[in-house]
Amino acid sequence: xxxxxxxxxxxxxxxxxxAAEHGDVFALQQGGGQPTRPHYPMxxxxxxxxxxxxxxAGGTAGLCQPVERDxxxxxxxxxxxxxxxxxxxxxxxWTGKCASATKDWRNIDLVFP
Amino acid sequence: xxxxALLLLSAWGPLPAETLIYAGAFGKQIIVFDEAQExxxxxxxxxxxxPRGLILSHDKKKLYVTTPLHTGIEVLDLATRKVVNHFxxxxxxxxxxxxxxxxxxxxxxxxxxxVVAEKKIDRFELEPxxxxxxxxxxxxxxxxxxxxxxxxxxxxxxxxxxxxxxxxLYHFRDNVLIFDTTDFKLVEKIELSKPQYPGMExxxxxxxDDPHDEPGMLxxxxxxxxxxxxRRVFGIARFDLTRRTxxxxxxxxxTTGMAGLRLTPDRKTGYTVAFRDSLGNRRCEFWVFDMxxxxxxxxxxxxxxxxxxxxxxxxxxxxxxxxxxPAVEIYDAGTLQLKKTIDVNADLTTGLVVVPx
Numbered sequence: 071x072x073x074x075x076x077x078x079x080x081x082x083x084x085x086x087x088x089a090a091e092h093g094d095v096f097a098l099q100q101g102g103g104q105p106t107r108p109h110y111p112m113x114x115x116x117x118x119x120x121x122x123x124x125x126x127a128g129g130t131a132g133l134c135q136p137v138e139r140d141x142x143x144x145x146x147x148x149x150x151x152x153x154x155x156x157x158x159x160x161x162x163x164w165t166g167k168c169a170s171a172t173k174d175w176r177n178i179d180l181v182f183p
Numbered sequence: 184x185x186x187x188a189l190l191l192l193s194a195w196g197p198l199p200a201e202t203l204i205y206a207g208a209f210g211k212q213i214i215v216f217d218e219a220q221e222x223x224x225x226x227x228x229x230x231x232x233x234p235r236g237l238i239l240s241h242d243k244k245k246l247y248v249t250t251p252l253h254t255g256i257e258v259l260d261l262a263t264r265k266v267v268n269h270f271x272x273x274x275x276x277x278x279x280x281x282x283x284x285x286x287x288x289x290x291x292x293x294x295x296x297x298v299v300a301e302k303k304i305d306r307f308e309l310e311p312x313x314x315x316x317x318x319x320x321x322x323x324x325x326x327x328x329x330x331x332x333x334x335x336x337x338x339x340x341x342x343x344x345x346x347x348x349x350x351x352l353y354h355f356r357d358n359v360l361i362f363d364t365t366d367f368k369l370v371e372k373i374e375l376s377k378p379q380y381p382g383m384e385x386x387x388x389x390x391x392d393d394p395h396d397e398p399g400m401l402x403x404x405x406x407x408x409x410x411x412x413x414r415r416v417f418g419i420a421r422f423d424l425t426r427r428t429x430x431x432x433x434x435x436x437x438t439t440g441m442a443g444l445r446l447t448p449d450r451k452t453g454y455t456v457a458f459r460d461s462l463g464n465r466r467c468e469f470w471v472f473d474m475x476x477x478x479x480x481x482x483x484x485x486x487x488x489x490x491x492x493x494x495x496x497x498x499x500x501x502x503x504x505x506x507x508x509p510a511v512e513i514y515d516a517g518t519l520q521l522k523k524t525i526d527v528n529a530d531l532t533t534g535l536v537v538v539p540x
Contacts, residue, residue: 129462131465134490136508158251165210169209170209173528
């Protein structure tokens with residue numbers, strides 16, 4: 071519907087009112103509940119791309135810390151194993167030389183899916 | 184220095200003899216931590232993979248370790264710190280997933296709920312959940328019984344406990360289901376969703392192994408919702424595994440989340456970690472309970488990491504925060520302030536198991 075444009079002042083006001091209803095800036099006394107969160111599926115990322123990831127609110131506060139811990143926690147605590155080998159079916163020994171992701175991440179095996 | 188140590192000992196009373204703490208970690212190992220020395224005194228290599236579960240035996244002389252790669256079971260002898268028994272349960276394309284496991288009081292068999300995933304040429308086929316009895320001497324499953332179909336669900340989970348006499352297997356989930364350990368028939372079902380007390384509607388029990396809990400009892404935090412305004416409150420519940428009864432006391436308004444309850448050795452004080460809000464706005468607090476009156480007596484905020492676990496030391500004087508980094512943070516249980524951070528040089532994969540000396 072982007073081909074429709076407001077051409078008079080009343081239509082512009084209607085357009086602004088609708089935008090305000092769904093926008094992220096509104097008067098506190100206006101009501102209407104909390105602004106909706108970004109629609110990220112379950113947080114974290116759909117692709118393994120460090121630096122891209124966000125948490126379920128669109129921020130970074132909910133991500134693994136320290137960031138290297140993310141290498142293991144995708145599988146361990148989040149059970150979000152798409153990005154990393156899972157120790158079950160794919161490359162079970164990929165962490166064999168790395169007990170601490172934060173310190174020894176360079177020792178993690180390279181895998182080529 | 185020695186004089187200072189003696190004065191400290193006399194002020195606090197004698198320390199228990201060598202309380203050791205065990206944790207599973209990456210690198211296929213069990214880390215052994217001496218509580219008094221506050222340092223790692225050993226690392227035990229495992230045979231079957233990365234550990235994901237640690238269970239203390241009833242005689243407190245062994246640890247049962249579960250590894251998910253091929254559904255391995257390992258028995259670690261705590262005296263010699265060696266793996267004295269290990270085997271795997273997977274067979275060919277049949278992969279077993281353990282949903283709950285508990286040792287019997289004689290420490291001869293393990294009771295477990297499993298789901299088998301069979302890898303076909305183009306798909307995995309999941310079988311319905313089953314009870315199994317794992318014989319540690321024979322190193323295999325010796326008995327399999329289907330989980331009751333009317334009680335089964337796709338995501339069957341929850342904790343398993345065996346009664347002190349070994350006759351009953353408790354499955355704690357949305358309700359408490361009690362099975363006979365001889366034939367796995369459902370003996371009793373305690374429906375937690377039914378009102379047990381006036382004003383109470385729903386109770387959720389969440390718990391873990393607490394070395395200081397009374398034998399045969401489970402003490403836990405629970406959430407409850409009143410039937411009128413549906414306000415969630417939390418409280419403290421005690422479950423008697425022998426008599427199959429429980430009681431609870433509401434404490435206060437429910438919060439975003441709470442870790443499990445941990446008791447001091449004299450069971451007079453309880454500790455937990457509570458969370459308020461989430462993600463960037465999340466705040467972590469230590470909550471201290473007077474267990475005699477079952478009242479919340481102290482709350483102190485602390486900088487909790489994103490993912491972590493919490494437990495209490497064997498003497499009840501320290502709080503351990505761990506699981507986020509390759510380190511264990513030690514808080515003083517009296518002041519609730521950070522005292523020390525121990526580098527364990529490995530990312531932990533299980534909870535800490537405290538074995539008081």
